[in-house]
Amino acid sequence: MHRLTLMPQGIEVWLPNNAALTELDFELHGQESIPFGCRAGACGACVIEVLEGVTNLGNRQDSEDAFLHRLGYPDQRFRLACQCRLTGAATVQAVAAPSN
Known part of the structure; x- marks a missing residue:
């Protein structure tokens, strides 16, 4: 199990190795x-x-x-959460996509 911390709320969730971050919907029960x-x-x-x-x-x-570059997020610290798999502890925060 690995810890994922969601900021700025400071919510900690424990997910199994290689879990998709989309599992947060189920783990957080609507939070x-x-x-x-x-x-x-x-x-x-x-x-x-x-x-x-x-x-x-x-x-x-x-x-x-390529998609993140088009959205204006070329830096490697930006990700699409739906494409991530958790393999160790991480801390993330949601970012509003820029309006182009």
Whole structure:
């Protein structure tokens, strides 16, 4: 099990190794969390900034990288939460996608 901390709320959730972050919807039972939309990496609703543990969320794939660049988030600390798998402790916060 690995700890995922959601800021600024300071909510800690424990998820199994390699769990998809989309499991937060079930774990938090409706508490304020990361807003998931399409869950396929196509809408940008779930952009997060990784404050700690960026290497514990897997690598950005080429399609995710290109999409985040188009949204204005080229830095590797930004991810689409729906594309992440937790492999160690991490701290993240949801980010509102810029309006282009």
